[in-house]
Amino acid sequence: MRILKWLAASLVAVSLSTAARSQDIDWQKVDDAMGRKATVTGDVHRYGFPRTDLSVTLDGVAIKPALALGGWVAFKPAHGGVMAMGDLVLLETEINPVMLKLIEGGLEITAVHNHVLRASPATFYMHVGGHGDPAKMAAVIRDALLASKTPLTAPAAGSPPPIDLDTAQLDQIIGATGQNNGGVYQFAVPRRDPISEGGMQIAPVGPMGVAQAIGFQPTGSGKAAITGDFVLTANEVNPVIRALRSNGIEVTALHSHMLDEQPRLFFCHFWANDDAIKLARGLRAALDKAAVALN
Incomplete structure (x- = not known):
């Protein structure tokens, strides 16, 4: 019983500590560095970078950005700043220029690969990670995306088209x-x-x-x-x-x-x-x- 009480108290302490760290972060600076507002879920701030500039087809299907072209970066408060994770959607010619900028800015590359086959043009996915000051990492990510044609202006808000399925x-x-x-x-x-x-x-x-x-x-x-x-x-x-x-x-x-x-x-x-x-x-x-x- 004592162990259970200790575990419960520890979980509460961790939760309160995370909430305190999140409050200490100036998220407006991060939004400004990213050039868009985050979608906030719990203590995670997620920024979308959909490749709305690309017209990708696969087996005759025109791929919507939300299906397979939705690049993103998420920040979660952690000790000493935030944990960053993300997945950037890139053309083959964009991989090395973007990677170089990320490396120079101190972020980690955790994977580069395909997600689908036969897409035209072919798209690749660069997974990134990091830990530290969120505004600084956001500036690095935005600078890296400048080496691609990823739209850096946030897409206009609007109602999504209806889903013609049951x-x-x-x-x-x-x-x-x-x-x-x-x-x-x-x-x-x-x-x-x-x-x-x-x-x-x-x-x-x-x-x-x-x-x-x-x-x-x-x-x-x-x-x-x-x-x-x-x-x-x-x-x-x-x-x-x-x-x-x-x-x-x-x-x-x-x-x-x-x-x-x-x-x-x-x-x-x-x-x-x-x-x-x-x-x-x-x-x-x-x-x-x-x-x-x-x-």
Whole structure:
């Protein structure tokens, strides 16, 4: 009982300490450095950098930015400043110029890879990390993005286009509640167990990029293009791959996004364009092979 009380008190202390650190940060300076307002979830400030300048097609589908072109950077208060994590969407010619600027500014490159196949033009994803002063890191990130054609003016706010799918049925099959993001119906399904990076718990998991991410983009007549990634431990990788492939869902990449997370995680990306309900059932079969939190 004493141990339980000590654990509860420790968790409260950590929560209060994190809240205090967040209040100490001048987030307006970070917003100014980024050139846009953050989306705030809990103590995480997330900045979106969608590649609205690109016209990317895949198997005849014009990809919406929210489906597979949504670059982002998130800051979470930590001892001595913030933990930064992000995923920048780049063309092949932009990779090295952006990377050089990030390295010069003291940020870490944690992965560079594809997420999808056959896209035209081909897009690549540079995962970044860092720890320290958020305004300084924000300035480095913005300066690095100047070496690409990533739009640095925040997109105009507006109502997203309607989702021409049976979203209630999708929610029921997946076992979570999705949301309309720019005309893409998105799910963020957390793992059951906590994830830490550098000894610090990564939460909330969705804004920090460590939830199972699933997006449905309507393609007409009840069909949808789907992509995203499963966040998996080593023993879950091949059961999930087999579940996806047996349901007609292509596996397009398997890799890491971070360097010293616990437990060790692998990100399994996928793609299909078919009947949305059929694909949802295939995705649910794959989710059932992983330790995730579903309704």
